[in-house]
Amino acid sequence: MGYKKAAVAADTQICSTVGKEILLQGGNAVDAAIATLLCTGLASPQSMGIGGGFFMTIYNKSSGIATVIDARETAPTLTTIEMFTEKSTFKRGPLSIAVPGEIQGYWYAHQKYGKLPWAEVFRPAIRMAENGFPVPPNLHKAMVGSRQDVLKHLKDLFWNSATGDLYKEGEIIKYPKIGETLKVIAREGAPTFYHGTLSDLIIQDLKELGSVITYEDLRNYTVLEKKPVVINLSNGMTVLTSPAPTCGPMMALIFNILDGYKFTPKHVATLEGRVQTYHRIIEAFKFAYAKRTGLADDVFVDVRQLVETLTSRDYADSLRGRINDSRTYDYTYYGPAFESGSANGTSHLSVLDKDGNAVSATSTINTRFGSYRAGKRTGIIFNNEIDDFSFPNTTNEWRIAPSPANYIAPGKRPLSSMCPVVITDRHGSVSKVIGAAGGSLIPSAIVWVTSHLLWFGESLHQAVSQPRLHHQLIPHLVAYERGFDEDVLQGLITLGHNVTEFPIISAVQAIDVSSRDGAIVAESDVRRKGKPDGY
Numbered sequence: 080m081g082y083k084k085a086a087v088a089a090d091t092q093i094c095s096t097v098g099k100e101i102l103l104q105g106g107n108a109v110d111a112a113i114a115t116l117l118c119t120g121l122a123s124p125q126s127m128g129i130g131g132g133f134f135m136t137i138y139n140k141s142s143g144i145a146t147v148i149d150a151r152e153t154a155p156t157l158t159t160i161e162m163f164t165e166k167s168t169f170k171r172g173p174l175s176i177a178v179p180g181e182i183q184g185y186w187y188a189h190q191k192y193g194k195l196p197w198a199e200v201f202r203p204a205i206r207m208a209e210n211g212f213p214v215p216p217n218l219h220k221a222m223v224g225s226r227q228d229v230l231k232h233l234k235d236l237f238w239n240s241a242t243g244d245l246y247k248e249g250e251i252i253k254y255p256k257i258g259e260t261l262k263v264i265a266r267e268g269a270p271t272f273y274h275g276t277l278s279d280l281i282i283q284d285l286k287e288l289g290s291v292i293t294y295e296d297l298r299n300y301t302v303l304e305k306k307p308v309v310i311n312l313s314n315g316m317t318v319l320t321s322p323a324p325t326c327g328p329m330m331a332l333i334f335n336i337l338d339g340y341k342f343t344p345k346h347v348a349t350l351e352g353r354v355q356t357y358h359r360i361i362e363a364f365k366f367a368y369a370k371r372t373g374l375a376d377d378v379f380v381d382v383r384q385l386v387e388t389l390t391s392r393d394y395a396d397s398l399r400g401r402i403n404d405s406r407t408y409d410y411t412y413y414g415p416a417f418e419s420g421s422a423n424g425t426s427h428l429s430v431l432d433k434d435g436n437a438v439s440a441t442s443t444i445n446t447r448f449g450s451y452r453a454g455k456r457t458g459i460i461f462n463n464e465i466d467d468f469s470f471p472n473t474t475n476e477w478r479i480a481p482s483p484a485n486y487i488a489p490g491k492r493p494l495s496s497m498c499p500v501v502i503t504d505r506h507g508s509v510s511k512v513i514g515a516a517g518g519s520l521i522p523s524a525i526v527w528v529t530s531h532l533l534w535f536g537e538s539l540h541q542a543v544s545q546p547r548l549h550h551q552l553i554p555h556l557v558a559y560e561r562g563f564d565e566d567v568l569q570g571l572i573t574l575g576h577n578v579t580e581f582p583i584i585s586a587v588q589a590i591d592v593s594s595r596d597g598a599i600v601a602e603s604d605v606r607r608k609g610k611p612d613g614y
Contacts (some may be wrong), residue, residue, distance in 0.1 A: 086601035086613030087111055088588040089428040090126075090516065091215045094118035095603060095612035097203040098430060103614065106195040108430040109137060112438040113185045113193070115428050117204035117261070120181075121254060122212070124236075125221035125447045126426040126516065129260075129272075130461040132180035133442035134321045136307060136499040137192055140435035143507040145319040149303040150184025151492040152177035152464040156299075157291040158489050163470050171228075173289030175450045175463035177493070178296045181442065186269030187302040201265035208258030211251040216608045219248035221447055232451040236458065256458030274298045277457070284454025285461070299490075308390060310334045313341065315505035316533060320498045324376045327498040328389040329367045330522040335395030336363040336402075337526070342534035354570030355404055360530065361550045361557055361576065362402040364523050365413045368552040371519075372417040372469075372482035376492040380484045407575040410555040417469070417482035425497060425521070429512035429590045431599060437509045437590075439499035441516065467493035496521045502529070510592055516607075517585030523549045524585035532591060539591040543602045547584045560584050 080086075087098030098115035106114070112135065120128035127133070132152040138145045154177055163169045189197055222229050222237055222245045229237055229245060236254065239246045246252045263277050271277040278297050285292045308327040310318035318334055320327040337360060340346075346356045373385045388394050401412075425443035444450075444462040453460045468491075469481035485494045496519045502511040511532065515524040524547060531542035546560035557571060558581035568578050586604040588611075593600070603609030 080601050080611050080613070082599040082601065082613035084433040084599070084614055085431055086590050086599045086611055087115055087428065087430050088590055088601040088603045088611040089115050089119055090217070090426050090586060090588060090603060090607040090609040091119065091122040092603070092610035092612065093212060093215070094122055094428070095610060098428070099612040099614060100203065101195065101200060102432055104195065104199070106200065107193065107434065108432040108436040108438040109188050109192040110195045110200050111430045111432065112428060112440050113189055114200040114203055115430070116185070116440060116442055117201060118207060119426050119428065119442070121204060121207050121257070122215050123218060123426050124460050125218060127442040127444055128460050129181045130179050130449065130459040131442060131444035132462065132464065133184055133440055134325055134495065134497045134499055135184070135188060135438060135440040136319055136321055136501050137188070138319060138437040138501040138503065138509060140507070140509065145307045145501060147305045147307050147321045148184055148188050149305055149321070149492070150180035150187070151324065151495060152180050152462055153300060154178075154465065154468065154487050154489055154491050154493075155290070155292045155296050156489045157293065158487055160470065160487060163465070163487070169465045169468070169470065171451050171463055173285075173450065173452060174291065175465045176285065176290045176292060176452065176461045177464035178292055178300050179462060180300060180302065182264060182269045182272045183300055183302050187304070197268060198265040201261055205258055205261045205265065208254040208261060211253040213249050214246045214252050216248050219246070222246065225447055228451050229448065233448060233453055233460070235455070236453055236460070254458055256456070260457045260459065272297070273300055280456040281454065281459065284456050284459070287455070288452045288461075290461070310390070312338050312533070314533065316510060317503045319501045319503065322377070323374045323382050323386060324492050325495045325498050326371060326374065326522045328374060328386045329371050330498050330526060332367045332370065332389045332395055332398075333363045333522065333526050335390070335392050336366065336399050337530060339396060339399050342530065344536035347535050350566055350570065353564070353567050354574070357548060357567060358404065358407070358571060358574050358576070359402055360527070361548060361571070362407065363398075364550040365410070365552045366398045366401075367522070368550070369413040373484055374494055375482075375484035379488055379491050382484070405574065410552055413552055425516035425518065427499065427514035427516045427586070427588045429514060429588050429601070431509060431512055431590045431592070435509055437501045437512045439501050439512050439514045441497040441499045441514050441521070443497065464493055467495065498522055498525065500525055500529070504594060508592070510594065511589065513587065513589040515585045515587045517583075519551050520549050520585040523551070524587055528587050528589065539589060539600045539602045543587050543589055544605050549581065549584045558584060
């Protein structure tokens with residue numbers, strides 16, 4: 080979709096429109112992002128909501144400065160490793176809930192960078208919760224896929240008493256309890272969530288569910304503002320993304336490896352060229368994902384040397400020299416140490432306002448419907464972010480040990496695959512706003528789409544909608560989406576790659592600004608049936 084002044088790309092059309100309306104009311108990119116996230120928490124509650132956390136990359140056009148808001152959830156103070164001897168305890172249920180950072184993150188971003196009154200950005204979500212809206216396709220799909228768990232734990236939210244069944248696509252759903260919760264936050268601000276009247280209800284809900292989160296955990300939760308990871312490409316573009324505990328530094332390594340190939344559309348113009356180019360991309364993925372597990376919460380683990388290495392062009396050059404165009408290798412060649420984690424949920428949105436400011440934000444409650452627990456007083460669906468930590472004496476299904484850097488500790492933030500991106504041109508103007516949802520598939524999806532935009536000359540629609548490849552080293556196989564070029568896959572097999580079909584490789588929401596005339600194009604990934612909006 081093309082626009083002249085501003086755009087919002089979320090994973091549901093109704094929420095893209097909410098963001099656009101905030102921009103039309105005079106709000107800036109941060110205001111629009113918060114309103115859109117609040118909307119998405121209602122339209123896609125299986126992926127995100129105020130019971131979760133987020134990372135947000137903000138770019139201010141007038142100052143040329145980018146910053147990252149870290150509102151990642153934290154482990155409760157009473158958490159001990161010994162509590163999680165069984166996988167089921169940290170996968171789902173009350174002990175899987177980490178301290179939510181979402182609302183405090185909105186508050187911090189709004190107080191420092193927002194423009195409209197706080198209550199104004201809540202108005203659309205409150206209206207939706209009270210008056211109802213049609214169930215989007217992906218919410219219906221999620222309810223069907225998790226039917227038994229939803230009926231057991233979340234029936235009060237998703238049961239349509241008029242039909243005697245779970246809500247179906249297109250039926251009008253309302254959230255009266257969450258609507259009241261949002262009203263209180265809109266009126267009293269984020270402090271009510273963390274150390275005010277609403278926090279009393281939240282703690283009562285959590286205790287009743289069996290969580291160990293305390294008043295002190297809420298009161299002591301802190302949002303962090305960090306400097307972005309900066310990747311200077313040889314074509315004059317600058318990629319800005321989030322630092323540890325996200326995979327931004329790892330993604331920087333991929334970009335720097337690939338940038339050295341000086342890719343152009345000619346590299347993918349023939350079958351032979353596509354096989355070689357995609358082989359190189361896959362190999363870069365493998366080298367980078369091998370380093371992912373060393374990343375962690377930098378308050379608890381000193382990751383400075385690792386980050387310096389991952390963002391070093393010299394290191395990228397050395398790894399590029401180890402990529403053999405005629406073959407691939409056993410996974411040990413790439414230096415893995417610990418398990419890398421699997422794909423989870425999340426939701427991403429991209430915003431560009433009329434003044435050229437951009438926000439790229441990725442939010443999550445972790446896996447589908449988070450902990451499968453909701454507060455009966457507040458209506459909040461709580462995350463299961465504890466599952467993103469590593470635990471000793473466990474191995475994954477490929478017999479790979481967990482990463483000590485990501486072991487759980489009170490107050491610690493778990494490693495995250497989220498890495499929201501803003502790309503600027505050599506003049507400091509926003510060129511692209513991009514991010515993805517999909518757990519460990521996020522970094523590879525962002526690089527895949529960005530490569531096709533920056534180097535291979537494709538349109539935004541082509542880059543986002545085409546079938547993608549993914550490799551995270553372990554398992555040692557190339558995942559491809561249905562419809563991917565069979566001849567290319569055969570070429571990759573000839574080079575020694577194991578390939579397997581994977582249903583959906585992440586969902587990307589992106590905005591592209593033309594370098595010629597400033598025309599804005601936005602794309603919401605067809606994989607989530609979303610649509611962008613703008614003006």
